[in-house]
Amino acid sequence: MAEDPAIAPTGAAAGAATNAITECVGGILAPAGFSAAGAAAGIKRSGRLDVCVIDAGRPVPAAAVFTRNTMAAPPVAWSREAVASGHLRAWVVNAGNANACTGEQGATDTRRMAEETAAALGCEPSDVAVASTGVIGVPLPMDVVSAGITAATDALGSTRAHAADAAAAIMTTDTFAKEAACTVHAGDIRYTVGGIAKGSGMIMPDMATMLAFLTTDAPLDAEACQAALASAADATFNRITVDGDTSTNDTCALMASGAAPGAPAAITTTDPAYPAVAAAIRHVCATLARMVVRDGEGATTLVSVTVRGASSEQDAEDAARTIAVSPLFKTAIFGRDANWGRVAMALGNSRATIEPALVDIVFAGIVTCARGEAVPFDEDAATEALAASEVDVVVDLNLGEAEATVLTCDLTYEYVRINGEYRT
């Protein structure tokens, strides 16, 4: 199975998928039944694409997971309500302005984005979900946004170029567009899942926002959409970290067209085809999540932190996350320093059950700590191993069977530069 080994080696959805997942091109438009477009409205000063519309052509089963930040932006509140029906026709997304901390005006502007998109598509505003990313505390330039919605809905199409434009239009300071797609067979039917994401970037600069939109031509019902997406997000997007901050606008969404040739009327979570489709959704999420970390602000190294031998998966995840967010650990990675003491320190700060005298730490393939005690190692070899663009750190608690992996990146001068620059 082609499942990304670093981020999703465990879990029921992956394990249950006995059919091979095959990666393919086409991004968010790889699955049948969707059209998309990107337009350059002028919200971004650069003149780049900044309004994206993804259209399923009719209300289809849909799901979304959102930021848990209590200062969530107006588009999050709108979309939470829109997707509660279990169906959406379209997403409209703008980059360059997060429409956050904008009060009543922000809510009005979000509603207008949905209304104008709905009018152009010929549907109800409640069928349109909205996402925004960019600078916060600045009202949306609605004239510009409206023109962008008109341009994007006029330009809708289903080619690879349309998919690429959609991926580009949600970027902020991402250094590359993030697209992924794959197919999976369930019985005789081939289902396709596609997606786009944007990672941690900022506009002027501002906060990081993670957006991801997925599509599938599998006829998942609304409940299956939510189950597959929530499970996939937990195992992928929720196991990456760039700086531990969670934005006001994070959104991860899925629409299911059911347009796969030969597809049945619906796939529920108890349907035999469900695990394969869910695994494909997780695969696309894992691929996009990995791209987001790879493109983390200032990152030079992708770091995979695995904690195994934990008493519970929650312990494993909590320990891996606590290590992955530690600034001392992340600067050591930047310094190509196998400073396993910082792993031990961060591990000890997690809520996981730990028996210090049982802990093993393997840093970039080098055993640095066995049963809680230092193991002499060749520092030159370690420095060389840490020069790789991807570094694995594995902690074995030797207590149980549970395991979790969290992806992160190093903490660099460039991170400080990007985020320390004046907004002006």
Next chain:
Amino acid sequence: MAEDPAIAPTGAAAGAATNAITECVGGILAPAGFSAAGAAAGIKRSGRLDVCVIDAGRPVPAAAVFTRNTMAAPPVAWSREAVASGHLRAWVVNAGNANACTGEQGATDTRRMAEETAAALGCEPSDVAVASTGVIGVPLPMDVVSAGITAATDALGSTRAHAADAAAAIMTTDTFAKEAACTVHAGDIRYTVGGIAKGSGMIMPDMATMLAFLTTDAPLDAEACQAALASAADATFNRITVDGDTSTNDTCALMASGAAPGAPAAITTTDPAYPAVAAAIRHVCATLARMVVRDGEGATTLVSVTVRGASSEQDAEDAARTIAVSPLFKTAIFGRDANWGRVAMALGNSRATIEPALVDIVFAGIVTCARGEAVPFDEDAATEALAASEVDVVVDLNLGEAEATVLTCDLTYEYVRINGEYRT
């Protein structure tokens, strides 16, 4: 009252102290009844002082609070047990090696440090507590440490120079020694509290460790020692953060000699003199805590984050701490950027109850957000205000009466440089 306004404006101990606190010189030897010394054993490559002994001359009431890190180092385990009796005669401290992740050998070495100090002082090993700070995962060079213990116990004395040596001997990469002392009157009796601390530094480099040792000539009983110290630490050392990481060796300790002229036999927590002494202890802790943040790795700016109008003190503290540890917030401070959106984002990530439409944010004296909405402000004036060496950020949740302040520093290139350097 001279209580540090930024870190300890609230709380029962401060409020109950009606007697003026007066700062004085002399650090940890300002109170009567103690001697101390620092010796250069050679644990630090620099040849600087690296072994410290603080001696009360006889077992006296004592208390300590320790790191909650589950990978706590052997000296923490030893000292936790030693202080459980409520009495200690002395502390022996080494800098340059944290004796952490050193397994059985580490426990043996810690016991030897206590035994050798006890033999030199003529007391039981269980009367001697031990603290270590520095590189981890490396066995203590016990020959060198033993010689340092001999030298330090031989050199014990009660002059200001002895106090300064003790302060210097616990430093790692601290850029200045941290000493504080004050007096307070309770009735006709003048009590003195003194202390030394070391902050976030590293040796080769390695993890940060916070150590603080306090003395008083007030005859606090063991229970009063613990109550006053725990309360003071909660309001001061537990409300500072440099990078959110907690070391394996953090220790904060107090010994009470009762040697103040005219002092009664004992002061309990219900004694009328207790609040004044507790306030003085808190004052010394606040002064030292502020020094630790000021000397944070790579810090250019001391940042005070106050959350008021919270529903509970726990909410206020949690919200202030979540803002104070946010890398995006800390890099904005370094960039002299009144990027209040990052305050709003971090606030929303805390567990505090928040009503977004009620939130006010005042950034370096400039109202940037009122009732959840952006307030236009002069960016040039903000940049100028942020050029100060101390910056206050105040968030009013407008929900209740509770308030808390957490001190932090900015996240700078220098932090990345210090912590990204090779240990070798």
